[in-house]
Amino acid sequence: MRIKSSSKLLLCLLTAIIHLKAHATEPFVISDIRVEGLQRTEAGTVFNYLPMQVGDVMSDEKAAQAIKSLYSTGFFKDIRIENDGDVLVVTVQERPSISQIDFSGNKSFPTDKMKEGLKQIGIAEGQIFDKAQLDRAEQEIKRQYLSQGKYSAEVKAVSSPLERNRVSIRFEITEGPAAKIRDINIVGNHLFTTEDLRANFLLTTPNWMSWWNKDDQYSKQKLTADLEALRSFYMNQGYLEFSIDSTQVSISPDKRDVYINVNITEGEKYNISKTKLAGEMLLPEEDLKKLINIQDGDVFNRQKVTDASKNINDKLGEDGYAFANVNAVPEINKLEHTVAFTFFIDPGRKVYVRRINVQGNTRTRDAVVRREMRQLESAWYAGDKIKRSKERIQRLNFFDSVELETPSVPGINDQVDMTVTVAEKATGSVQFGAGLSSSDGVVLGFNVNQPNFLGTGNRVALQVNTSSYNTVYSLSYTDPYFTPDGISRGFDVYRRDVDTSRRNSSTLNVGTYNSQSYGVGMRFGMPMSEMDFLSAGVTLDMTSVDLSADSPIQYLRFCENSSGCSSNSIVLNAGWTFDSRDNILFPRRGVLQRLSGDVSLPGLDLQYYKMSYQHSWFKDMGKDFTLMLNGEAGYAKSYGGKNYPFFKNFYAGGVNSVRGFLNSSLGPRDVNPISGSDFAIGGTKRLVGNIELFMPVPFVSQSNQFRLSAFIDGGGVFGENDSINSDYLRFSTGVGVTWVSPFGPLKLVLAKPLKEKENDDTQTLQFQFGQQF
Template sequence: MHFSAYATEPFVISDIRVEGLQRTEAGTVFNYLPMQVGDVMSDEKAAQAIKSLYATGFFKDVRIENEGDVLVVTVQERPSISQIDFSGNKSFQTDKIKEGLKQIGIAEGQIFDKAQLDRAEQEIKRQYLSQGKYSAEVKATASPLERNRVAIRFEITEGPAAKIRDINIVGNHLFTTQDLRANFQLTTPNWMSWWNKDDQYSKQKLTADLEALRSFYMNQGYLEFAIDSTQVSISPDKRDVYITINITEGDKYNISKTKLAGETLLPEDDLRKLINIQDGEVFNRQKVTDASKNINDKLGEEGYAFANVNAVPEINKQEHTVAFTFFVDPGRKVYVRRINVQGNTRTRDAVVRREMRQLESAWYAGDKIKRSKERIQRLNFFDTVELETPSVPGINDQVDMNVTVAEKATGSVQFGAGLSSSSGVILGFNVNQPNFLGTGNRVALVVNTSNYNKTYSLSYTNPYFTPDGISRGFDIYRRDVNTGNTNSSLLNVGTYSSRSYGVGVNFGMPLSERDFVNAGLTLDFTNVSLSSSSPIQYINFCGNTSGCDSNSLVANASWTFDSRDSILFPHRGVLQRLSGEVSVPGLNLQYYKTTYQHAWYKELNDNFTFMLNGQVGYANSYGGKNYPFFKNFYLGGVNSVRGFVNSSLGPRGINPTSGSTYALGGTKEVLGNAELFMPVPFVTQSSQFRLSVFLDAGGVYGQDDPINSEYLRFSTGAGVTWVSPFGPLKLVLAKPLNSKSYDNTQVLQFQFGQQF
């Protein structure tokens, strides 16, 4: 910093001249000067001007001099950053590092500051230390370029990540070190550590492991358990980490009594039911925490959004017992003043608001708010849905509810990406928009072809035809089936072809949050063509070998109960569906058909979900008519009893021409599936993949066949599902357990592409 003292008396500034500028505008300098033309110049003003210009950060040298009554400001600008290069970085992408550096002022085009560069160097090294790479080195250099610019280069030597060589627990007498370490995320190197990185030290993971250790003891009754100290040491070569945890186990405690205190508001008997703790049982911290949460949630359902429930222990060290008093402070009852929807750039506000179960100007209800979020998520219009209930400023009994969503692409256009082990190549065209013009209405156009099944349909559904949630939909379709066009080893059914045209209307009505009923009418025209190789059962239906026409008006109805947490990959909940259809008397067909399905999902832990599914079906004709064979039940294939060819189970018929047998289908079906779902190894973070092991059982029976083991088939195996950008992929490796000589089996089955 330079400043020339004035030998003469202060003078009146007649002009100001700025020298040395390269990038900075002269006007910027004038804005920061505390004097202007006409002012009297003094030493104090000169010092103030220098201080102001330095504070901008644009200049590394400032001088103020005078030539007569002309004030001369000479500056030397700091260089700008022209480019930033990296070498040796493998763990972090260059773009990600640059984004982080930008937050601390290091970016191309910014003013160069050596202090910030030193800070950036340390920050990058800190990131490597957080990954356990304690020998990592980061060296930053700044090379001058022409036009007062610099090029910054970070030379990185990552080095190997330090491995945890031992985790030693001192003071444990009741449980082995191996049992205690089973609760930890961190571990010593094992055959999966190269992928899970669980042998690399992390302070955050160690903190979580210590809490897991504390919870383990606390849930076993050891109320006075304590972690006395934790030491983490690193070998001289910075490659090995040793962790030592010193603990005091203490004595085991039983719960002597639980009671309620404070302003309970609700009947005490109702609240006591929420405390799942019996007098005399072993202390379990998780049960105590759950009891407090249950009471808090119950008060939240009643409008007490800021309720507080504290479990206060009374410890008897002589008898090793503890009594808990749950102090209830409900706070004020509050109501929701306003619901704000934000983030929906395409979807209309009304589409989101009609899913809300919490209403404006109504008492706050925690269960309704939770259900509102679930319903919005199930729309499948948004990537994320966040609900917040901040207090209204200055008012202690009101909250607002902010619903923040992130839109995702809901429409899809698919062209001919389909392949199935049963249907062969599927050429298709599908335009599907479940959120048409942001209204929440669904429009779908489908053109789907396979070797034996072709479908053309157009449908429209308004899920809120009435404000109460009654839906209305229309569809028009044409379906062509020709079982003679498929390889008999892939689809082993009797030979026939049909052409169906139809138009339908249906209505849906919610009975409750999870119960729905649907009803509709479909007018169908079907032409059936037969041949001499068609089954005798098919010929008997038409009365000849050439075919017949069948017209029907079909009424259908269904009831659905769905408490699943997700439609795509459920983890918990129940799905029940009872459906039926009956043809109206007076036309060619007179039949009825009904099915019932019950699926149960149980989340065993964060990675495993168990599913049980059962389904039964029954169909028959009435009025002396024959039952239409093309309405039969069929089982077998990737979506029912895996390991058996699609639609191949049940009674068999004989081809009079070739003598081979084929499946006839039936009017009765039973199906059961037990399945354990889990993440696919190496892609556990992806929500688009799921692996499973299964046991299937199912059978199809004719009208006169008793339901016994004759046609009941079992299979087991493993499968993987991938929701790809082109549609769902199902790949199954199955082994039939009791196949007969005439059964058609497949060890490997797959289905790829959207099926309509």
């Protein structure tokens, strides 16, 4: 850049000298200034850069300054300064402007993206044309193709003059094929096979998946990462002296094949002889030693040493030492092939957070973000609380991104400020849609949902959802911070209509009845810790049921022995939730537990209680694989001599419980007295278990929207007088895929029952799309 600037300045000076020699005149007083040759540039721009004005004495020195100043604008390619009597005449020739930019032959990079890249280096439609910048753009585009392994790519930039002093630019591109890695050879390995070592590499030779993930195309960045992975592999196996001696990358003459050679020295295997602590230990030494997961005699493992340093550093950060430094210093004994580590601790100065600033929230109120903070102002810095604060803000789902920074307060060495930078996203939605479910048929929906109503963080939702047998209307309002301590309060109003006869006509055999339910409720929630949450509420429910001639005898007896089939009840509900999942949509690790119970108050038509428990465990298995174990149990019973209301029964089977069986088809069955067919009637006890391995979907890079799984399901429903036995238990296995589409969640399942009986309703292919209730 310095050479180019010097050359430009020299050109300006030489030009000025030439013009001065050709047009040197005696000094005169400028009576007027005339600018000629302008097409796009305003005359005022020229006057602003001239170092003289009317009334000044014109000289050769000022003429040279004027030429230099006007050249520095970059607008002109030729400048002449002359005089017409006592009138100063400035004649300029403007550089052409870029009228249009076209590309041909570009397949790997979209045209709009390439134009954005050119704009960064000053080439865009409407800008001044500069040949030097065009040459630079040509080389930059070619470099981008080289980074993709297309070494035979050719890029040619052609500029064509147009009328009105304009030019068009066309980049003619011949991409050519991407060079393939034909061999990765590792020289010097005796302890591990080349295949085992290459398994740690991102780069590989062509395979059946390479056409998709491009892992057979050479990239310098990927090779650097692979070499570090190779180093880590040996270091974690105990080979402290491992070294990569050299790396050679060669390309075939036709630029189609790449060969990589890596020369290594494995060295000897080392054991850890001793670990100790040194430095300023502000915490008890015994507590710090517990953070070092290394025993004397263990094989050296670099990752464990790094983790130990991080654990100590994090622990100090929790106690206010934001700038602590823990350095693991090795003492190597090459004769005995052992290494001792001394963890030197420099806690630095204890600091506290002076002020918390929130920025980027144009709609959400500051208080909505601040109430999620676990790090407080004027409190000691706590690394764990800062991390948890970020997690809580992210879980609001109001922001696209959340960034936390803790810059030092200028001039003060024991204080930091915390800056919370958020990027807001649209949270409200008005949806009109339709869905399709293999069990529920066509689902129509209208949903107005605003989880951040007027920027207050309060949630308002209105839903109207209909299926072939189930219609729900609901309105809810939730204030998550009804009190400053985080106690929430919500109100619900609903109506639910169920017509199981329509469900029979589609795919299911269940006991037929029609019901209408109206209800209004109020609920409260209380956080007990960062992971635990208690809830309680009360609901007034009014339900009327209509039976038919083919309704089960149990249903008819309930209406005979109860206060008819119209019932009013006041239901108290309570629940406990423990949620440590790292992500609500697609969790990778953590636990979810739910315990809930309903009990109707005595004195009204219904007297029953109903309890449910769920425990889901998620374990990260590496490489985007997640193992889930899920168990669910439910129990219900009436009291006070009343019959248990059949419309409160448990059901199982379907895409959300035991896949491979029709929805709500498991458990006790009865016979239709008219048709003679049997159907499921539900029960008062329910057991469901799932083992599922989640993995990325092949050929799909958007892992946050797609997930594939393989599963084994089991479960059953038991009647009030039935003991829990294997007769009602069913098992299935299969694969499924979940897609969070713009139109709603899609679940597609291919399942096969492992245990079934003659009258079971099975279904191999099941799906659910857009259902919201």
